[in-house]
Amino acid sequence: MLYSMLSKNKIKLINSLSLKKNRDEEKLFVAEGVKIVSELIDSNFELVSIFAHEDFFNANNIDNVIEKITVNESELKSISNLKTPNQVLAIVKLPAQELKMNDITNQFSIAFEDIQDPGNLGTIIRTADWFGIKNIICSNNSVNVYNPKVVQATMGAISRVNVFYTELDTFLKQSLEFGLKIYGTLLNGESIYNHNLTDKGIVLFGNESKGISSELQKYISNKISIPSALFNKTESLNVSMAMGIVCSEFFRKNL
Amino acid sequence: MLYSMLSKNKIKLINSLSLKKNRDEEKLFVAEGVKIVSELIDSNFELVSIFAHEDFFNANNIDNVIEKITVNESELKSISNLKTPNQVLAIVKLPAQELKMNDITNQFSIAFEDIQDPGNLGTIIRTADWFGIKNIICSNNSVNVYNPKVVQATMGAISRVNVFYTELDTFLKQSLEFGLKIYGTLLNGESIYNHNLTDKGIVLFGNESKGISSELQKYISNKISIPSALFNKTESLNVSMAMGIVCSEFFRKNL
Structure with a gap:
């Protein structure tokens, strides 16, 4: 275990990892804050470097990290993406993730087109x-899960949920061949409150402004919708809100 | 109806309205984008000035606005709070809102402590x-609804939903006296899937990091919680997500 100082090269590396092409090249990403970094330490993720206040190192028993660097508040500020840096920042190895249909067919997953x-x-x-x-499947044109803003917004859940990127066209076709239902939220779908929602299958959600494209709509076997008190159907729910409400309904029906 | 040019004073006024103290002083706020401004035009809100591309004025028949100012893209950029300005920005009068218990007692409302x-x-x-x-009641220490970021995130719903600021302590006490149930989401609450959720009452939600304070917990008549697949109870849902899932459950039980 090496204790090193915060070098200019490290600062440069950390800043560079806010871009996907650099993350892919270095096979690294950045996570920040006590909660998220602690959960990553306890997970299968491989941590390369931890930059933290001395307090953090004293309070946490960390053995599985290559490099631990003590930083003061102003040093932490120089590498942080947060308005209010929170004690610790870590450089983490991108996990090797491979989407296997066997992991999908026995459970309930969600898919996103160009989120x-x-x-x-x-x-x-x-x-x-x-x-x-356990599994989220995104189209290749979706925002990258290791984008620092995504990592922060997961509040640590990134250490337990797999996010895969693939051609949804092929994936949904294959899922149907495996006998899975493809649920899709559409304006003319049946109310989620009435529809039979099984504990296996895929729920597909569309892009924030365009919804689900006609190319992917053709794979939907079960059209569903979230009932509203509004008559004006130009209104909509935010995609993450729609996901939460639909997943709560799947969860309650399969408890 | 006056057609005026975009003056330096106007730019200064618009920029100043991102701060609450200036909004309160001028009794004005700013809204942006085709959808939100169009919905405000069709609402009871009073629009003072509209700054827009000529296309917007040609496409919309706007009579109830004191001042219409045609702006080009770079002028719009100079007054916009958005990364990608969207055709139109409006200066709107702050509505005079008064919380009356009679409007609360016959329906279902939500309340937020220090959001x-x-x-x-x-x-x-x-x-x-x-x-x-129809009604959202916030503690006085909550973020202001006419903050430009709130206005934008409502996607126009601000024209149909009333947001009141008050001392929640007094308000909740009064609600109980009026015979309303106060629902509160707490870790030890009963599952929302099993709990009897009526079509009248208040659901109280807490601050993003602290939850509901013990001072306000004492007013809760019905402790509820959102079931989870997680055993680790240090995890939580985002407050807006919790609100959406709870409200969906109230909605489905009272359809």
Whole structure:
């Protein structure tokens, strides 16, 4: 275990990891804050470096990290993406994730077409974790899960929920072949309160402004919708809110 | 109706309205984007000035606005709070809102103690609108509803949902005296899936990090909770997500 100082190269590396191409090249991402870093330490993720106040190192018994660097408040500020840095920042190895249909067929998963907002994806991961959903499948054009804003918004749930990127077209086709139901939230769908929601299958959600494309709508076997008190159907729910309400309904029907 | 040019004083006024003390002094707030401004035009809100592309004025028949100012893209950018300005910005009069117990006692309302995040409050207003909730009551220490980030996050629902600020202590006490149930989400509450949720009453939600204070917990007549697949009770849902899931459950039980 090496105790090193915060070098200019480290600062440069950390800042560079806010971009996906650099994360992919270095195979690293950044996580911040006591809660998230503590949960990553206790997970299967591999932590490369931890930059923290001395208090954090004293309070936590950390053996599985290559490098521990003590930083003061102003040093932490120089590497943090947060307005109010919170004691600790970690550099973490990108996990090798491979989507296997066997992991999907025996449970309930959610899929997103071109989700764009980092806060939405973070909230979705946090909520998926709450309801015991293990796998989230995103189209390749979706916001990247290791974007620092997504990582922060998960509040640590990123250590327990898998997020895969793939061609949804192929994935949904394959899921149907495996006998899974594909649920999709559409305006003309049946109320989730009445619809039979099973404990296996995929629920597909669309892009924040465009919804589910017609290319992917054709794979939907079960059209569902969230009832509203509004008559004006130009209104909509935020995609993460829709996900939470739909998943709560799946959860309650399979308790 | 006057057509005027965008003056330096106007730019200064608009920028100043991002602060609550200036909004209170001028009795004005700012709203942006085609959807939100269009819904405000169709509402009871009083619009003072509209700054927009010529296209917007051509497409919309606007009679009830004191001042219409045509702006080009770079002028709009100079007054916009958005990364990508969207055709139109309006200066709107702060409505005179008075909380009357008679408006509360015959329906279902939600209350928030010290909610801080503008995005959360905006999402809550949008979701309340979806489920037909007319009144939201916030503690005086909550984020202000006319904060530009809240206004934007409501996606126009601000034109249909009333948000009041008051001492929750007094308000909740009074609600109990009026025979209303006070529901509160607590870790040891009964599952919302099993609990009898009536179509009248108040659901109280706590601050993002601290939850409901012990001072206000004493007014809760019905302790409820959202079931989770997690055993680790240090995890939580985002407050707007909790609100959406709880309100969906109230809605389904009273359809």
